Amino acid sequence: MIAQKYFQLSTHGRGSTNITAEVERIVAASGIRTGLCHVFVEHTSASLMLCENADPSVRRDLEYFLAQLAPDGDPAYEHSMEGPDDMAAHLRTILTHSDLTIPVRDGCCALGTWQGVFLLEHRTHPHQRRITVTVQGE
Amino acid sequence: MIAQKYFQLSTHGRGSTNITAEVERIVAASGIRTGLCHVFVEHTSASLMLCENADPSVRRDLEYFLAQLAPDGDPAYEHSMEGPDDMAAHLRTILTHSDLTIPVRDGCCALGTWQGVFLLEHRTHPHQRRITVTVQGE
Amino acid sequence: MIAQKYFQLSTHGRGSTNITAEVERIVAASGIRTGLCHVFVEHTSASLMLCENADPSVRRDLEYFLAQLAPDGDPAYEHSMEGPDDMAAHLRTILTHSDLTIPVRDGCCALGTWQGVFLLEHRTHPHQRRITVTVQGE
Numbered sequence: 001m002i003a004q005k006y007f008q009l010s011t012h013g014r015g016s017t018n019i020t021a022e023v024e025r026i027v028a029a030s031g032i033r034t035g036l037c038h039v040f041v042e043h044t045s046a047s048l049m050l051c052e053n054a055d056p057s058v059r060r061d062l063e064y065f066l067a068q069l070a071p072d073g074d075p076a077y078e079h080s081m082e083g084p085d086d087m088a089a090h091l092r093t094i095l096t097h098s099d100l101t102i103p104v105r106d107g108c109c110a111l112g113t114w115q116g117v118f119l120l121e122h123r124t125h126p127h128q129r130r131i132t133v134t135v136q137g138e
Numbered sequence: 139m140i141a142q143k144y145f146q147l148s149t150h151g152r153g154s155t156n157i158t159a160e161v162e163r164i165v166a167a168s169g170i171r172t173g174l175c176h177v178f179v180e181h182t183s184a185s186l187m188l189c190e191n192a193d194p195s196v197r198r199d200l201e202y203f204l205a206q207l208a209p210d211g212d213p214a215y216e217h218s219m220e221g222p223d224d225m226a227a228h229l230r231t232i233l234t235h236s237d238l239t240i241p242v243r244d245g246c247c248a249l250g251t252w253q254g255v256f257l258l259e260h261r262t263h264p265h266q267r268r269i270t271v272t273v274q275g276e
Numbered sequence: 277m278i279a280q281k282y283f284q285l286s287t288h289g290r291g292s293t294n295i296t297a298e299v300e301r302i303v304a305a306s307g308i309r310t311g312l313c314h315v316f317v318e319h320t321s322a323s324l325m326l327c328e329n330a331d332p333s334v335r336r337d338l339e340y341f342l343a344q345l346a347p348d349g350d351p352a353y354e355h356s357m358e359g360p361d362d363m364a365a366h367l368r369t370i371l372t373h374s375d376l377t378i379p380v381r382d383g384c385c386a387l388g389t390w391q392g393v394f395l396l397e398h399r400t401h402p403h404q405r406r407i408t409v410t411v412q413g414e
Contacts, residue, residue: 002413004310004379034142036176036272038312040379042388044328050236052182052228057216061225062232064214069207069345076340078333087337090328094338098326098391099377101237103142103178103270110270112180115236132379132386134312136274136412138140172280174314174410188374190320190366195354199363200370202352207345239375241280241316241408248408250318253374274412275278 003030006132011046011121014085016059019131020117023102024109026133033107035137040099042130045089045122047096053116066092072124089122096120104137141168144270149184149259152223154197157269158255161240162247164271171245173275178237180268183227183260185234191254204230210262220261227260234258242275279306282408287322287397290361292335295407296393299378300385302409309383311413316375318406321365321398323372329392342368348400358399365398372396380413 005026009017019039027037041048052058070091073084080086100117103110111117121127143164147155157177165175179186190196208229211222218224238255241248249255259265281302285293295315303313317324328334346367349360356362376393379386387393397403 002310004381034140036274038377038379040377040386042386042391044326044388044390049232050182051232052217055217055219058225058228061215061217062229065208065229070341077337079328079331079337081331087334090334091338091341094325094327095233095371097235097373101176101178101239101377103176103272105142105270110178110180112182112268114182115180130388132381134379136312172278174412187370188320189370190355193355193357196363196366199353199355200367203346203367233371235373239314239316239377241314241410243280243408248316248318250320250406252320253318 001032001138002136004134006130009119009129011127011129013124013126014121016118016120018116019119023117023133027104027109027135028107030135032104032135032137035104037102037104037109038134039117040132044093046129047093047098047120048100049096049118049120050100050115051118052114054114085124092122139170139276140274142272144268147257147267149265149267151262151264152259154256154258156254157257161255161271165242165247165273166245168273170242170273170275173242175240175242175247176237176272177255178270182231184267185231185236185258186238187234187256187258188238188253189256190252192252223262230260277308277414278412280410282406285395285405287403287405289400289402290397292394292396294392295395299393299409303380303385303411304383306411308380308411308413311380311411313378313380313385314375314410315393316408320369322405323369323374323396324376325372325394325396326376326391327394328390330390361400368398380411
C-alpha cells in the first residue's frame with residue numbers, strides 16, 4: 001500500500017516549525033500499520049530535521065550555531081541575488097536534510113520520546129513551503 | 139514484503155560503533171532479495187553515518203573535527219541542563235543522520251567496499267540506544 | 277513494484293555533477309507512477325545533495341564554504357594516507373548525504389522547480405563512482 005499527500009506551510013521567516021502532527025495525520029489516514037513514512041520538502045532554502053521537541057532553547061541554540069557556521073552576507077559569496085540570506089539559506093539546507101524517513105509501527109511514526117519533525121525556514125522573509133509525505137507499507 | 143525489527147545498543151559514551159553486522163543480520167532474516175533497508179535511531183543525541191570502515195583514524199579525526207565545529211560547553215548555549223555535552227550532542231545529531239536507507243541487492247546491503255554503518259553516541263556518558271531496521275522489497 | 281539499477285560516473289576531480297536526468301530515466305523506465313526513488317552512492321569520499329540547479333555560483337560558493345569548514349591537509353588529521361584531500365573528503369561526505377529519497381508522482385521525481393540531484397566528488401583526482409537507484413511504488 002502507498003499513500004502520498006502534500007501540505008503547504010506559511011513560514012514567518014527564518015525559524016523552525018514542528019510539523020509532527022501534520023505528518024502523523026497523513027500516516028493515520030493512510031491506514032498503514034507497518035512500514036515507512038517519507039517526508040520531503042520541495043525547496044532549496046528550507047529543510048527538515050528531527051530535533052528535541054520539548055525545550056525551545058535547543059532551536060535557539062541551533063540558530064546561534066548556524067548563524068556562526070554559515071553567516072548571512074559573507075562578502076566571498078557570489079550568489080547573493082536575492083539578498084544576504086540567499087546563499088546562507090542554500091548552505092543551511094545542504095547541511096541539514098531535504099528528506100527524512102521515519103519507521104511506521106502500529107499505525108504511527110515510531111519516533112523517540114524527544115524526537116519531533118521540524119521544517120526549517122532558512123530565508124529571513126516569510127515563504128510558502130510545500131511538503132510531500134509518502135507512506136509505504138501494509 | 140516488509141520486515142521491521144529493532145535492537146538496542148549500550149554505548150560507552152561518546153564515540154562510534156560499527157553496526158553493519160546487526161543490520162545485515164536483519165536483512166538476511168527478512169528473506170528480502172531486492173529492495174531497501176532503512177535504519178533509524180530513536181534519539182536526539184545519537185545518530186548514524188556511513189563511514190570508512192577500515193582505518194579507525196578516520197573516526198578519531200572525525201571526533202577532532204566535530205569537537206572543533208560544535209564544542210562542548212559553549213557559554214552561548216542556553217540548553218545545558220544535562221551538562222556541557224547536551225547541546226553539542228543535539229548539534230552533532232542534526233549535522234549527521236538520524237536515518238539511513240541502503241539498497242538491498244542479492245539479499246545483502248549493497249554497500250561499497252569501504253562503507254560501514256556506524257552509530258554515533260554524542261553524549262560523554264554511556265547510554266542505551268534503540269535502532270529500528272525496516273526492510274522493504276521482494 | 278521495485279526496479280533497481282545502477283550507473284557509473286567518471287568524475288573530473290572535486291566538484292559537482294547534475295545527475296537528475298540519469299535518475300529520471302531510471303524512474304521513467306520502471307513504469308512506477310507513485311512511490312519513492314532512492315539514490316545511493318557506494319563510496320566514502322563522494323556524496324549526494326539536492327541543490328539549486330540554475331545558478332552555478334551556488335556550487336562555487338558551496339566549494340568555498342566546504343574548503344573553509346573541512347580544509348585539506350589539516351596537520352591534526354591522522355588519516356592522510358592517500359593525500360591531503362583524503363580525510364577532508366570523508367568529512368565532506370559525512371556532512372552531506374550518501375543517500376537521498378525523492379517522491380515519485382505521475383511517473384517522475386516530484387522535485388521542486390529549483391531542485392537538482394547532484395553527485396559531489398570530494399577527491400581532487402578523477403574517480404569512477406557507482407550510483408544505485410531503487411524505485412518502489414505502483
